[in-house]
Every structure is written in C-alpha cells, then in structure tokens.
Amino acid sequence: MRLLPMAVSGYRHTDKSRQELIEEIARLKEKLKAKDEEIGLLKKRLALYKTLK
Numbered sequence: 001m002r003l004l005p006m007a008v009s010g011y012r013h014t015d016k017s018r019q020e021l022i023e024e025i026a027r028l029k030e031k032l033k034a035k036d037e038e039i040g041l042l043k044k045r046l047a048l049y050k051t052l053k
Contacts, residue, residue, distance in 0.1 A: 016024075
C-alpha cells in the first residue's frame with residue numbers, strides 16, 4: 001500500500017518528520033513480513049500435525 005503525500009503530511013503537527021515516518025513504515029513492513037513467514041511456518045506445522053494425528 002502506497003501512502004499519498006497528503007496522508008503523510010497529516011502528521012506534520014507531531015514531532016516526527018516525514019523521513020522518520022517513512023523509516024518507521026519500512027521497519028513495520030519488515031516486522032509484518034517476518035510475522036507472515038512465521039504464520040506460514042505455523043500453518044505447515046499444523047498441516048503436518050494433522051497428517052500425523
């Protein structure tokens with residue numbers, strides 16, 4: 001999802017700069033990717049468990 005410049009500019013009243021927000025979004029995307037990978041592994045383990053049951 002790409003944020004529109006207008007959406008980012010709404011945060012200007014805070015002490016975070018646009019660059020800090022972009023960096024925070026990048027960190028959150030990395031965390032989300034790691035969680036997606038973790039969910040994938042858990043789904044595989046669950047499928048394996050169901051076949052062994």
